[in-house]
Every structure is written in structure tokens, then in C-alpha cells.
Amino acid sequence: MAGRExxxxxxxxxxxxxxxxxxxLFSLPFHGHLNPMLKLAALLRARGLAVTVLHTCxxxxxxxxxxxELAFVPxxxxxxxxxxxxxxxxxxxxxxxxxxxxxxxRAALASLLLRSGGRQDVACxxxxxxxxxxxRAAGELGVPALALRTDSAAAFRNMLAWxxxxxxxxxxxxxxxxxxxxxxLEPLRVRDLIRVxxxxxxxxxxxxxxxADAVRAAVSGIVINTLEAVEAPELAKIRRELSLPALAVGxxxxxxxxxxxxxxxxxxxxxxxxxxLDARPPRSxxxxxxxxxxxxxxxxxxxxxxxWPAAACRSCxxxxxxxxxxxxxxxxxxxxHCRMGSRRRQGTGGRL
Numbered sequence: 001m002a003g004r005e006x007x008x009x010x011x012x013x014x015x016x017x018x019x020x021x022x023x024x025l026f027s028l029p030f031h032g033h034l035n036p037m038l039k040l041a042a043l044l045r046a047r048g049l050a051v052t053v054l055h056t057c058x059x060x061x062x063x064x065x066x067x068x069e070l071a072f073v074p075x076x077x078x079x080x081x082x083x084x085x086x087x088x089x090x091x092x093x094x095x096x097x098x099x100x101x102x103x104x105x106r107a108a109l110a111s112l113l114l115r116s117g118g119r120q121d122v123a124c125x126x127x128x129x130x131x132x133x134x135x136r137a138a139g140e141l142g143v144p145a146l147a148l149r150t151d152s153a154a155a156f157r158n159m160l161a162w163x164x165x166x167x168x169x170x171x172x173x174x175x176x177x178x179x180x181x182x183x184x185l186e187p188l189r190v191r192d193l194i195r196v197x198x199x200x201x202x203x204x205x206x207x208x209x210x211x212a213d214a215v216r217a218a219v220s221g222i223v224i225n226t227l228e229a230v231e232a233p234e235l236a237k238i239r240r241e242l243s244l245p246a247l248a249v250g251x252x253x254x255x256x257x258x259x260x261x262x263x264x265x266x267x268x269x270x271x272x273x274x275x276x277l278d279a280r281p282p283r284s285x286x287x288x289x290x291x292x293x294x295x296x297x298x299x300x301x302x303x304x305x306x307x308w309p310a311a312a313c314r315s316c317x318x319x320x321x322x323x324x325x326x327x328x329x330x331x332x333x334x335x336x337h338c339r340m341g342s343r344r345r346q347g348t349g350g351r352l
Contacts, residue, residue: 021123022050024112024143026075026105028097028128029059036150036225038066039252040126045069049123054108056101058084073112075104091199094130095207102133109141126223129156132214139218146247147215149224153234153246156224158194160241161185162208165193172201221245225252 023044027037038053038061045051045067052071055061058079063072082088083096113122122143127134129149138145149156161184165171170182170190178191185193196204215222221244228235228248238246249255277285 020048020050022052022121023123024052024054024109024125026054026127026134028131029056033128033150034061036252037148039256041070042067042256052112054105073108075101075108077101077104089196089199091196091204091207098131098133102137105134106137109138109143113141130211132210135214135218145219146221146223147219149222153224153226153231153238157234157238158185159208160212163205166201166205215242221247223247223249225250
């Protein structure tokens, strides 16, 4: 970035060059990961940093929906079917994405280093906290890396504890232990532990170990979309257990004050339910989210809906994910509406 200074009576103009350090960001191609990463990109740009977003071609963000100073660069990956199939579980997706993205990410970052003048220009890379392959690649290229966790600090500690809990007999989770407190994770109980139903426990532990090893070996700190005021004890434990800075930078959706803060998503919001919500009394609607990547069947959805009165069930929207035509769309539209109440809204001034 350059500017000119004018010196009055002499009429002399001198160009003043202002050098902006560059931050490189990379997210896994899930809506719940891309959205916070893109908000962080907008915040860093607003604070004067140059920002480049490396991204997969699958579920690629649309540059036209973001600030023109944000640079978007695809890594041109080749993904196997299990990385994108709605029928594969999330663990298979994560393992496949890490394997497929490591070499393309390394090549894209190396190319950026060459074009931008080397590591002196690139201040750091902020990579998805579940993409251990990108953490390792950044470290191998000598680029300081930060891992962005889009979940809570408590969830991150929950995940890191999985191998220890398996050795202690708490996982795979057993029905008779559901109400037991988990040592080292109090006040969580066994029923609160992260689990991927139907996945292999050893495979799950290998994934967690890969993330933990990459964090300890390749990153300079953890960036978490949370508040110090809410999760101070958990953040302190992460700093102590990993011997790394744990930075609470959230809530990102409230820090970003731009009018388009709510629109940084893969898909246009489905607002078709708003007239229906407008007709309901305040705080009379229970909002249930099934997430962005639920693998559901028509029969499973009928069983789930069978527990509610027929008049109480209404799909508010969908995540835009490819689904079987026979399966009803999941409720996955994030709403800001006075008809709905939740504890999360209380903690954010009524804004989700």
C-alpha cells in the first residue's frame, strides 16, 4: 500500500510506501468452519492486514460476496468420493480431506511465498483446527501457524482427551456409564463426550492423535471462537496442557460490525419461514438444528418427528447440502427472531 506526502512551498512529492504483512487462512470446506474463518478474514483486513484465503474447490466461497481486498486462491485439490458423500460419516470426511489437501495446500502456500517475496511478507497462516495436514505443511515451509478452533474451548479439551479416556475405559461410551463424571473434564459426564456414532474407536483416536501431534509440533498458538469471560477455566487448562497460547477471539459474528456479517456463508439464507415465525407469539418456537452435514434417511426423520405433535413440526430451511430426494430437509437455518429464545441468545445480547 502506498501514499504520497506533499511538502507545501517546495511542491515536492514523496511517495511513502506502507508495507502490510499478509495473513494466509485455510478452512475445511464445511459451512460451520468456513463461516467463522471468513469472518476472521474480514476482521483482519479491517485492522490493516493483507489477507489471502486459500480454499478448496469443493464448497468454494464466492469472492463476489466479500470485500474486494480479500484475495481468494483455490488449492485445486482432488477429493475422493468419501470426502463429499452425504453417506460417509464426519470422521471419514475429515481423514479423507486431510489426506487429499496436504500436497495441494503446501503447493499453494509455497507459490504464495514465492510471489509475495518470501516468509518476510507472510506473517502467519491461520489454518482449520482439524486440518492437521495443513498445520504440518505450514510448519515445513517455515510459516508460523495458528490453529483456529470453531467450537468451544471445552469441546477442544473434550476432543484432546479421547485417547486417554479410551485407555481408561470411558470410550467407546457405555450406556451404564452415561451419568458418571469424567475425570479431568468435570463437570462433564460421559453422556457429554464427543462421539461419532458408528465410527471405529481406534480410527477416531488416530485422528485425535494426529490433530494433537500437529498442534504441539507445528503451531504457535490456538485461536478459539469463544469468550474469555465464559471459558476462562478451560482456556487456562489448554494453555497449561499444550504449553501454547490459547486466544479467545469470539464471538466473531458480533465483532464483525459490517452489514454483511450475517451473509458470510456458502449459501443464500432461506428466509421462507419468516412470515410463519412473524405469526407466532414471542418465545413460543423451539429451534432444533440438525447441523450442516447430517446423514439422515426418510425413516429416521419420521421417527424423530414422531415424538412431536404434528402441528408443532415445521422445517425452517435447509443447509443446502446434497441430500437424498426422499429425505426431508434438515432444520439448519440460523435465525435471529424474537419468537425464539435460547441460552445462547442471552449470552450475546439477544443476537445469535
